[in-house]
């Protein structure tokens with residue numbers, strides 16, 4: 445779609461950069477219209493670069509790109525949100541980086557499903573803003589968990605917590621979660637070769653509430669949960685996502701190594 449135009453404009457969030465030669469960087473971005481895209485930020489490492497700080501990780505820009513043979517070139521960038529408060533807190537930064545890794549691992553280059561790209565962009569933008577404004581680690585977890593659930597649903601891997609994957613019964617109590625299938629089975633159906641993780645009723649109910657809540661809304665669980673409970677849920681979803689990703693996310697491993 446974009447290849448027929450000489451240049452194009454889109455909103456995009458920087459998710460990864462790597463060096464190209466002495467002065468340039470390649471920037472991987474998730475864009476509102478085209479999904480995952482790459483562009484060269486020419487001269488970005490020169491002291492007087494006009495792109496400069498806008499090409500850092502986790503900045504949302506309105507950008508103009510010019511089509512190139514191998515790579516598009518980023519000609520202009522106007523910052524939409526720099527998510528400043530992400531950068532001053534190691535937890536905020538680490539969980540945000542983890543989310544960029546999921547997007548990078550699960551999305552494909554220049555996906556032309558504009559409607560889906562738009563939804564993922566909005567989820568991503570909202571989660572970065574949410575994490576940026578979080579007042580404690582529980583809030584960071586809540587934003588991350590919602591993103592994990594909603595992002596997976598958006599790309600066609602929505603997790604099932606209400607109905608047994610095997611017999612279809614409505615589960616009333618605890619259940620068993622299959623990481624590879626991304627859903628729960630009832631106690632009668634848990635026998636077989638799949639590996640299951642026991643899910644307490646409270647965890648199941650909490651995850652269903654997070655799955656169904658709209659952006660910006662609170663659920664009745666948000667005030668009740670503690671950090672441990674949230675971390676458990678977060679890691680369960682991480683396991684599920686890792687099992688579907690081409691490469692497992694590293695950001696949290698790095699946090700463990702430096703703290």
Ligand SMILES: [Zn+2]
Nearest residue numbers: 608611630633
């Ligand atoms: Zn069953």
